[in-house]
Amino acid sequence: xxxxxxxxxxxxxxxxxxxxxxxxxxxxxxxxxxxxxxxxxxxxxxxxxxxxxxxxxxxxxxxxxxxxxxxxxxxxxxxxxxxxxxxxxxxxxxxxxxxxxxxxxxxxxxxxxx
Numbered sequence: 001x002x003x004x005x006x007x008x009x010x011x012x013x014x015x016x017x018x019x020x021x022x023x024x025x026x027x028x029x030x031x032x033x034x035x036x037x038x039x040x041x042x043x044x045x046x047x048x049x050x051x052x053x054x055x056x057x058x059x060x061x062x063x064x065x066x067x068x069x070x071x072x073x074x075x076x077x078x079x080x081x082x083x084x085x086x087x088x089x090x091x092x093x094x095x096x097x098x099x100x101x102x103x104x105x106x107x108x109x110x111x112x113x114x
Contacts, residue, residue, distance in 0.1 A: 051079035060095040
């Protein structure tokens with residue numbers, strides 16, 4: 001079964017599993033247990049990739065800001081983005097007119113404080 005496991009990170013994982021099996025440090029009682037180990041190792045990464053892609057596709061378009069915020073919060077909660085990358089995705093997804101107005105307001109505010 002390991003011969004079907006291919007790809008950069010999968011090859012490294014496969015080498016580690018083969019070494020552990022040869023040394024007797026790892027045993028699988030059944031094929032189902034082995035498949036569960038593969039799913040545990042690689043299944044969540046795929047789910048995470050899907051959630052990140054969903055977040056990156058999200059755009060406000062003609063939706064109200066309130067609706068966009070709610071959709072964004074749901075998508076963000078399900079992926080591991082946080083901090084600046086999350087803020088940048090939010091800005092990117094905003095309606096361009098609103099984003100421009102916010103940037104102008106931010107610029108004026110910083111100018112007034114000086």
